[in-house]
Amino acid sequence: MPTINVNRKVFEKLVGKTLPENELKERISMLGTDLESVDENEIQVEIFPNRPDMLSEQGFARAFSSFIGVKTGLRNYEVKQSGEKVIIDSSVNQIRPFTVCAIVKNLKFDDEKIREIIQIQEKLHVTFCRNRKKGAIGIYPMEKIKMPIKYMAKNPNEIKFIPLEFNREMTGLQVLSQHPTGREYGHLLEGLEKFPVFIDADENVLSIPPIINSHMTGKINEETTNVFIECSGFEFHTLSICLNIIVTALADMGGEVFSMDLEYPDGKKVTPNLSPRKMEFDLAYCNKILGLDLNLNEAIKLLEKMGYGFENPNTVLIPAYRADVLHIIDPIEDIAIAFGYENFQEEIPNVSTVGHEDELEIFKRKVSQILIGLGLLEINTYHLSNNEEQNQKMGFETDDLNIEQNKEENNEEPKKSRIKVVELTNALTQDYSILRAWMLPSSLNVLSNNKTCDYPQHIFEIGNVFNHSNTTETFVKEHDSLSICLCGPDVDFTKIKQILDTLMRALDTNYETDPTNHNSFIPGRVANIIQSSDPKHNEHKQQIGFIGELSPQVLENWELNMPVACFELNISQLFKLLNNI
Amino acid sequence: MDTNNLIDSLHPLEIKVIPFLKENKTLKTLVNASGLSEVEVMRTLQWLSNKSVLNITADSKKFIELDENGKTYLEQGLPEKRFLITIKDSPLNMNDLIEKSGLNREEFNVCIGLLRKSGSIIIENQIFRITELGNKFLEKESLDELFLKKISENHIITEDLAPEEKFAFDNFSKRKNIIKIVEEKTKTIELTDIGNQLVNTNIISKTEKRIDRLTPEMLKNGDWKNKVFRRYDVKINVPKIYRGKRHFVNQALDYAKRVWLEMGFKEMKGPMLQSSFWNFDALFTAQDHPVRELQDTFFIKEPKISKEPPQEIAKRVKDVHEFGGDLNSLGWQYKWNPKAALQNVLRTHTTVLSAKTLAKLKKGDLPAKFFAVGKCFRNETLDFSHLFEFNQTEGIVIDPNANFKHLLGYLKAFAKKMGYEKIRFRPAYFPYTEPSVEGDVYDPVRKKWIEIIAAGIFRPEVVKPLLGVDIPVLAWGPGIDRMITGAYNIKDIRELYKNDLKQIRDMKEWMH
Structure with missing residues (x-):
C-alpha cells in the first residue's frame, strides 16, 4: 500500500487545527488510513488504494479536516474558462485514445511545492494509474509552451526532442532504448508503429506519454507560476478523476483552476469538470445495513464529515476527486467511518441455523484419532515442494520419459516413469516450485530433517495432493492422502501392515494387499492396497494405496540411516467407497 | 538402607x-x-x-604425544639438522639441496626460516652455505631433540614442562604434525x-x-x-517414550472449526487450485488490481487455464465489472477480459469458497451461515512473520436482516472463544467488501495488539451476480496463524511448519 510523507506544518495549516499526538494518531487510524510514523516535522501515512485523492498532502489534509469536524461538507472548486485548446488527432485512436487537460495559474513554486507535486504525480502513477499502464500525468510550465496543443501519434523516428534531465536530442526510439525512464516504461509502447506525442503551436515536443517530458518544455522550476496539466490513457472516466485529484490538490495549494477545450475528432469536451456527481441516497437502506437508527439530519452531518454534500430531498453530492464511489454503499461506509467504528455496539442476532461439519473432514479426524491411538505423531508440511523430492529422491526419473517405451517385460525390474506434477509459473525458489502429487516425499523430508531426534519416529499426515485431470474445472484434481512412515531400527513390513490392518478394522472395511512393483520400495516387499466392499466381486475392488519397505537406495537419497516402512492411502477415495458415494 | x-x-x-x-x-x-x-x-x-x-572420581589429563612427523623426525633427525648436514661440506643451490636432503618443500621452507633466524646459514646468489654457528649447532643434540626424545619415552603433562621444554613445545606446536595433545579420561573408584x-x-x-x-x-x-x-530403585529416572499426538497447529484449527460449528455455521470446502474467475473476478476484484500480478499470487504453468465459468454467472460478472450490471453502480469502467479470468491460481483467500457457495445457494436456504478453515497461498518470501502458505478462517452470514453490528458481533464472539477478550475495529479497504473492517485482538500474555481481523459486508457488485438478489452478506477471513503462534508463544511463524519432531513432541496442548 502506498505511503505518503506529509510536512507536518503544511498539514496542520491545511487542516486548520493542531491535535495532540495521541489523538492525531487515533483519528488518522479511524479515518481508514494508517499512521506509520510521526515526528515534529513529518507525518508518514499509509493510504488505502481506494483513496488516491488522499495521496497528496492537500487531499489527505482535506479529508482529515472534515473528519475531525473543522471544515466539513463539500468543497467548492471554481473552474474558470481559459479558452485554450487541445486538439486531439484521430491518429491516437488506436494507440492511446484519450487525454484530459487543465490549466492551473498563480502557483507560487518553491522547493517544497515542487516536491509535493512530484510526490502526487508519482504516487498516482504507481497506484491509481497502475505503474502508468492505465494513465500518465504530465505537468508543463506555461511560460515555455505555446497554445494550442496538439495530441497526436507520430512515427517514433520523427519525434525529436531532449528528454528530461538529458542534454542531447533523441528520437522516440532512442528515448526508449537509452533514457533510464524510457527503458523502465518502454514496454508500455512496445510494438506500436506510432508513438503518442504532445506538441505545442511551435511544433515543439512536450512529451511522449506515458514515458517522459521534454527537458525544454516539460520541466517546472521556481519561476513557474502557471502550469498545463494533461492525463492521457484509455478510459475517459478514470483520467478525469486523476486530473481532478491533481487540480484540486493544486487549488488547495493556492492555484486557480482553468478549463480547456478538448477538440476530439467526434466533438468538443471541456475539462476539468469539478462539479460533484450525484447519487440517490436511501436512508432506510443505510440504517438497515449499518444497524443504526439515524435521522436524515444526522446522516447528512456524517456525510459532510466525509466531504460529501447533500441536496434535499435525497441526493448525495460526491466530490469530483473521489475515485472510489461506485455505488451508494460507498457513501454508506463513509457514514459508518464518520459515525466511528468504535461507536458501534456489537450484536449477535437471534438467527437459528444448524451447524454442520463436512463429512470427509469428520472422517479424516476419525482416522487421525485412530492413528494417534496407535502412537503415531502427526506432522504438518507444505503443499509446495520440488521435483527432486517428488521424483528423483523417490527413485523416479526426473526426465520426461515416455512411460510406454520403458515398460519392462521383466516384472522384477521396476519401470522407470515419472510422477507428473503441477508446476507453478512464478515460484520464488526452486525448493517450492511445484504442488506435491503424493504425500510420502513430504514425510520423508521430515524424517530426513530429524536424524538427531529420538527414534523410533512414527509419523503420519493427511494432506492435500494435486494431480492432472480432465474432469475438473481447473484440470487439476485434488484429494486427501494419508501417509504413514514407521522409522526405527526394527521396523518392517509386518509392523506397517499391522498399522494398516488396525486402521481398516477400525473403519470396518475389508482390504487386500496385492504384490506389485514400485520404484521407491524393495522388490518383493511392496503391495497395492485394494479396498473390497464385496470380496467376491472383482469389479468392486479399487486400488486405494500402496504399502511396503522403502528401498535402501531411496533411504540413501534422503540421507537416512534408519529403515522406513510406510504406506500411502487415498483417504478421499476410501471415504467415497465406504459411503457409496 | x-x-x-x-x-x-x-x-x-x-x-x-x-x-x-x-x-x-x-x-x-x-x-x-x-x-x-x-x-x-x-x-x-x-x-x-x-x-x-562407592564414589567415582572422574579425572582427565592432557598428555603430549608425538604425532606422525614427530615420530619420523625422531628416527631421521629434525629437518633443520638434515638441512645443515647436506650443506656441511659444500654449499648447494636449492634444487640440489632438496634432492640430497630428501626434505619436502614445506619442510624446506620451514628450515630456511628457522636457520636464517638462528644465523646457521647464509644465502648468496641462491646458494645455501653453512655458517660457524651452523656448524656449532650440528655438534650437539639440541633442546628440541631432547624434548622429542623425552615425550616419546614418558607421559608428560603440559603443566609439568620445564621452561626450556615449554619453549620447545611452543615451537613444535606451530609446526605441522610434530606433537599432539591427547586427553585421557580416568575414572577412579573409592569404596x-x-x-x-x-x-x-x-x-x-x-x-x-x-x-x-x-x-x-x-x-x-x-x-x-x-x-x-529384587528391590528396585523406584526413584530411578526412566528412558523417555513418546505418545501419539495431533500436530499442534491442527489442534488449534480443530478448535477454531468447533467454534464456528457451535455458532451454527456449515462447513465449506473446495480446492486450493482455483480459476482467477472465482478467486478474483467473482469477488469484484478488477483485472488490473495489483493482487493479480505475479509478485502477489502464484500462477500455474501447466494447466495454465481453467474451463469456462458458468455462462450466465460469467455474463453477470462481466457486466458488473464493466458498468455495474443491473445495479446502480459505475462498475470498474473497463473492458473485462474473459481470458484473464481463466488463469489458474493457488487460492489467495478462502473467500473464493464463499463466492462459490453464494453461486450455489438458493433463496429457500436463507438465512444461512457458512465457514471454512483452510490453507491459502501468497507469493511471499519466507521470513519470521510471513509464510507463502497460511491458514485462514472464513465465515459468511447470508441474512436479509444482517447488518454491520452483527458483523462486529460475530467477530467479537469468535475472538473471545479463541481466548481474546479485547478486540478493536477500524476502517479498511478490500475490493469486495463495503463497509470493510480491519481489527486487532489484544494478547494479554504478550501485552500487545495483534492484527488479524479482515472483514466486511460483501459489495452488492459481489452478491447480486452470484446470488441473484442483493442482500447483505457478512464476510470475514481472519488469518489464524498469528493466533496460533500467540497461543503457543512462538516468535517465528516459520516454526509452525518446521516439523521438528522434538518440538512437536514437547509442544503443550491447545488450551481450549
Missing part, C-alpha cells in the same frame, strides 16, 4: 561387578577383570554410586563404608534365591513362593 535391603536391591550386573571391586579401583582394570563391556561397567558403577556404595562391608560379604550366595523378573512360568508353577524379589 541396611545391608540386607541393599543386597536385595542389587541388579544382576551389580552382583557381577561387586566381587571385583576389592582389587580393582579404576574403570579400566574393572573392565578387564569382570569381562563386561565398558558401557555395562560404567552403568553399574553409576548405580552403585547412587546407592552410596564407602557400606561398600567395604559389601565387598566382604558373600553376596552371590545371598542373592541365589532372589527373583529378578516375575514370569508367567513362575506364576504357573508357584516358584516364586520361597523367594524374595
